[in-house]
Amino acid sequence: MTVKYTPDHEWIQIAGADGIAMVGITHHAQDALGDVVFVDLPAVGTQLKQKDVAGVVESVKAAADLYAPVSGEVVEVNEELRADPSLANSDPLGKGWFFKMRVADPAELDALLDQTAYDDLVKNG
Template identity: 80%
Template sequence: MTVKYTPDHEWIDLPGDDEIATIGITLHAQDALGDVVFVDLPAVGTTLAQKDVAGVVESVKAAADLYAPVSGTVVEVNEALRADPSLANSDPMGAGWFFKIKLSDQTQYDALMDASAYDELVKNS
C-alpha cells in the first residue's frame, strides 16, 4: 500500500504507477465520529477538485464532510459501505473504503502526508 493522508483525516492509496486511487477515512476519524450510521458517496463520473466536499459521513455523534484529497474523476463507489456504513468503523483502511478516483494531478498526491507526518499531526491535535 502506498497510503498518504490529509489534515482532514482522509487516507488515499495509490498503488504503484496506477492513476486510480482509493479513498477513505482514517482510524482516527472513525474513532472521533463514533458509530457510523450513514454515508453519502459521490456519484460515479463526478469530477472533483482537491478539497471539494465529496460526501458526508454521519454517526450517532456527528456528521462530517468527506473531502477529496486530490482532483480527479470518481470511477467507483463502495456500494457495500452504502449498504453497511459500520464498515467505516470495523475496517476503515480496508473494506470501509469510500470511493475510487482517477487522478488528474499526481503532484497533489505527492504533496500529501506520509504515515509518520500524519501520526505526528494526530499526536499533536
C-alpha cells in the first residue's frame, strides 16, 4: 500500500494492482481549514487531469479547492463524507476519504511526495 502526497495537501493511496486509488486531504489540511462543514465531490465518471479541481472543501474558516493528485476517472465518491463532512476532520486518512479514481498514468505518481518529503514540506512550509 503506497501513499503519496501533493504540495496542496491531498493524499493518494494506491491499494492494489487494479489501478484504483483513494484520495483525501491530509491532517495538515484539515487542521488548517478547521471544522469542515461541506464537501463538493466530483461525479462518478468524471475524467480528471492531474492538478484539475476535483471538488471543494468548505469549513467554518474558509473554502479550499481539492485537486486531483493524478489523472484518471472518478469511480466512486464517499457518500458517507457528503452526509457527515466532519469525517474529514476526525479521520482524514480513513473514513474521511473523498473519492476513488482509476489512475490513468501511474508515472504521474513519481512526481508526488513521499511521507518524508511531505513531512519536510509541512515542517518548513
